[in-house]
Amino acid sequence: MPNLPDPIFVAIPAFVILVIAEMIYARTSGGARYEPRDTAASLTMGLGNTISGVLLGGIAVYWFTLIEPFGLFDIGWAWWAFALAFLLDDLVYYWSHRFAHTVRWWWADHVVHHSSQHYNLSTALRQPWLSPLTLKFIVFGSWLVLLGFPPAMIAFVAALNLVYQFWIHTEAIGKMWAPIEWIMNTPSHHRVHHATNPRYLDRNYAGVFIIWDRLFGTFEAERKDEPCRYGIVRNLGTFNPIKICLHEWLAIIRDVRGSKSVSEALGYWLGPPGWSPDGSRDSSKILKARWKARQEEKSDPTKVAAE
Amino acid sequence: MSEVITLIIVIGASALAVGLLVALNAFMGGWTRARLSDVTAAGERIGVDVLGFRPSPMATLDAERRTALVFEQGGARLGLAVCRGDKITVRALRPNELVSADAVGSELGLRLDDYTLPQVSLRLGDPTQAQRWVDDIKAFMSQADSKD
Numbered sequence: 534m535p536n537l538p539d540p541i542f543v544a545i546p547a548f549v550i551l552v553i554a555e556m557i558y559a560r561t562s563g564g565a566r567y568e569p570r571d572t573a574a575s576l577t578m579g580l581g582n583t584i585s586g587v588l589l590g591g592i593a594v595y596w597f598t599l600i601e602p603f604g605l606f607d608i609g610w611a612w613w614a615f616a617l618a619f620l621l622d623d624l625v626y627y628w629s630h631r632f633a634h635t636v637r638w639w640w641a642d643h644v645v646h647h648s649s650q651h652y653n654l655s656t657a658l659r660q661p662w663l664s665p666l667t668l669k670f671i672v673f674g675s676w677l678v679l680l681g682f683p684p685a686m687i688a689f690v691a692a693l694n695l696v697y698q699f700w701i702h703t704e705a706i707g708k709m710w711a712p713i714e715w716i717m718n719t720p721s722h723h724r725v726h727h728a729t730n731p732r733y734l735d736r737n738y739a740g741v742f743i744i745w746d747r748l749f750g751t752f753e754a755e756r757k758d759e760p761c762r763y764g765i766v767r768n769l770g771t772f773n774p775i776k777i778c779l780h781e782w783l784a785i786i787r788d789v790r791g792s793k794s795v796s797e798a799l800g801y802w803l804g805p806p807g808w809s810p811d812g813s814r815d816s817s818k819i820l821k822a823r824w825k826a827r828q829e830e831k832s833d834p835t836k837v838a839a840e
Numbered sequence: 841m842s843e844v845i846t847l848i849i850v851i852g853a854s855a856l857a858v859g860l861l862v863a864l865n866a867f868m869g870g871w872t873r874a875r876l877s878d879v880t881a882a883g884e885r886i887g888v889d890v891l892g893f894r895p896s897p898m899a900t901l902d903a904e905r906r907t908a909l910v911f912e913q914g915g916a917r918l919g920l921a922v923c924r925g926d927k928i929t930v931r932a933l934r935p936n937e938l939v940s941a942d943a944v945g946s947e948l949g950l951r952l953d954d955y956t957l958p959q960v961s962l963r964l965g966d967p968t969q970a971q972r973w974v975d976d977i978k979a980f981m982s983q984a985d986s987k988d
Contacts, residue, residue: 545854552861560870568925569866576858584851650927655861731891762888768929770922770957780955815891823891 535610537685540692548699552654558705565653565704572655574772578645579658581774589665596671597684606681618682619690620742626694627745629673630738634817640806641781642667648777650764652727657702662778694740698723708755718743721755728761731824734817766807766815781806874923875905882908886919889930893919900973902948902962909962909973911980918980920950922960929957935984941977943970950977 559565608614633643645661664670677687701723708714708721718739726737736753739746746752755761769777785802792798797810807816876882883895899910899919910919912932920931931937931954939951948962948970964970 549857549861553864556861556865556868556870560868563870566871566926567865567868568871568927569862570925571927572865573858573862576861580851580854580858583854587847650929729889764927767931768889768927770924770929770954772924773956776956783955820891827891 534683534685537689540689540696544696544699548654548658551700555654555703555705559653562705566651567653567655568651570772571649571651572653574774574777575649575651575655575659577774578662578777579655579660581662581778582658582660582664585662585664589663592665593670593674594684597674597678597687600675600678601684604679604681608681608683610683610686614682615686615690618677618686619693621677621680621682622687622690623694623739623741624745625673625676626691626740627738627749629669630740631749631751632673633669634735634738635805636803637781637785637801637806637808638803639667639669641785642669644765644781644806645777647727647765648769650768652702652704652724652761652763654699654702656727656763657699659777663782697741702727714743715747716742716744722746722752724761724763725753725755727763729764729766730759730762731820732756732759733761734766734821766817766820871926873906874926874928876901876908876921876923876928877905879908879910882921883910883919885921885928886910886930886932890919890932893917893932895919898976900962900964900969902964904963907960907962909977911976915980918977920960922957931957935981938977938981938984941974941981943967943974946970948973 555565556567559567630643633639642661642664646656646659649656649659674687678684698718701718701720703720704724706720709719713719714721718737718741722737722739722743725733728734733753736751737743737746738751743752769780771777788801789798792801793810800808800810805816805818807814807819812819876885879899879901880895882901883899887893887895894913895910896913896915899908901908906923908919908921910921911917912919917932917934918938920933922929922931931952933952937953939953940949941951942949946964946967946969948964950960950962952958952960962970964973
């Protein structure tokens with residue numbers, strides 16, 4: 534087994550330099566925005582994520598060590614295996630990320646990353662603290678190990694994937710060269726992903742390659758006539774990292790405790806974010822439907838008049 | 841043991857780096873505190889963030905233009921717009937999402953059933969105006985009681 538470096542650890546100095554560079558760009562051009570309390574919250578969440586990785590990461594390591602002997606093939610450490618692992622890990626990331634937006638149990642963890650109303654490089658570092666406890670790594674992380682890729686190789690390519698995603702959290706870069714925009718996840722595509730405009734909700738889940746969204750029908754291009762509004766549907770009223778970390782977990786507990794039946798409790802726990810038994814809350818699906826209806830009303834006012 | 845010490849040093853250095861970046865951000869400035877120009881703008885903003893919210897003329901803005909309350913047409917929801925830093929956070933409150941409303945002088949205080957936004961206060965023009973809003977909000981909250 535080769536001695537692989539931790540790409541995230543290696544990239545940290547570059548992260549810091551790029552955040553400072555973007556702050557200067559924000560100050561001088563107005564093409565990006567930083568606000569100290571938001572920056573503090575994002576960076577503190579990032580630091581907490583690193584600490585929780587040390588404290589809780591062992592759970593995932595233990596699981597992967599446990600299932601490694603059951604790998605279908607012995608793929609080994611050839612260069613092409615790294616390339617293939619990177620590609621397949623990105624596909625797994627797409628689905629893992631998609632489920633993180635559509636299953637509330639996983640959304641409770643991932644919402645942390647979306648909870649800033651800003652979109653800058655510090656937002657990239659706003660990460661959850663309790664991820665290993667959601668057991669998402671079992672559902673999505675096991676596939677490549679069971680195929681026979683060495684867990685250390687998967688960890689390496691997954692870290693490279695995350696390092697790639699850092700730079701796309703910026704408003705400082707507009708649309709790039711068309712072929713790049715077609716294949717790769719770019720700042721433009723990822724701005725759409727972080728936007729709460731109904732048109733943009735639950736779109737562009739890609740990590741590195743945007744082709745997965747094109748392939749699975751979740752791609753949405755950024756439009757000049759619809760600037761992105763960042764954050765979450767119900768934006769947070771706090772910069773407190775503990776509250777940012779826990780708010781959706783507590784909301785789930787509260788909803789489940791107030792449930793009138795087991796199916797209702799399951800809906801609150803594993804249904805889409807915003808699900809409610811009577812449809813009185815705003816899920817992405819409901820918001821998109823409401824938005825589409827309004828768009829149709831605008832384009833055909835006679836329809837409304839007739840009704 | 842040395843690994844633990846290394847880890848503590850790395851975490852300590854990272855915390856210091858976070859502090860320095862935030863200090864740099866504060867020192868450089870470049871953001872403007874958000875303000876609501878008037879109640880119409882506040883209502884429009886709530887309508888953008890909460891699709892389907894139709895603001896009524898029954899609205900108020902605090903003296904610093906940082907917080908606004910706007911009843912929805914028909915009175916089903918109470919819109920709230922709060923400036924936080926350079927951004928605005930919005931709520932469309934149902935009666936059961938309000939815990940209490942009180943006035944101390946011209947200061948209107950609301951407590952919300954909201955983990956990340958538990959309380960809001962608005963400095964209004966005079967004590968009478970604040971008290972009138974308390975009465976209106978309490979009447980609004982009583983809709984929740986009548987549904988129970």
